[in-house]
């Protein structure tokens with residue numbers, strides 16, 4: 201058995217037995233991994249702070265089959281999220297998505313970096329919670345090779361006429377026969393180009409009118425479902441908040 205320190209964001213915790221947790225950690229340079237935290241639900245446990253949303257240096261003992269947490273050195277708990285229900289709902293959705301789309305033990309530092317920047321901005325009130333989720337969804341799609349076409353009709357290569365499908369822009373003719381397409385404004389297409397062309401922190405330097413946020417959320421959500429084929433439980437919570 202050996203000890204190592206991993207720096208990572210805890211994406212998920214599952215309670216096991218009376219006082220244990222299994223943590224899902226997105227670790228810098230290493231990717232997603234499961235870590236067992238024995239006794240971590242006891243308030244006096246030195247591992248008590250190891251919970252979802254915590255970014256920390258985790259000392260881990262590597263066993264034959266499992267990794268065991270032995271110490272936690274917290275860097276950021278993103279505590280403000282617990283004070284803002286909208287920000288918390290969006291952040292929960294982003295962590296759930298990051299968990300579902302990353303593979304075990306495959307370095308996913310871009311996903312980690314973007315998620316950390318987004319959580320920090322939500323805590324500092326420097327990012328509209330309604331923009332946070334579509335922004336992360338579109339970048340995650342791009343990181344996995346699913347960036348939509350935004351310059352020409354993705355079906356026939358002609359000039360697009362402002363219609364959008366889960367694969368990208370369409371001309372009027374192709375949109376008429378597409379199962380899942382909708383007209384979108386130039387502003388939304390421009391915003392998507394900006395998101396695809398930039399990484400944090402430059403990525404966040406824009407605002408958007410409410411109507412455009414709604415359109416962007418809807419079309420990027422369609423893209424997420426089409427390409428990742430994931431159902432996000434926490435998204436139902438966002439819908440129930442009716443954040444407009």
Ligand SMILES: [Zn+2]
Pocket residue numbers: 353354355356357358370371372373374375
């Ligand atoms: Zn076309």
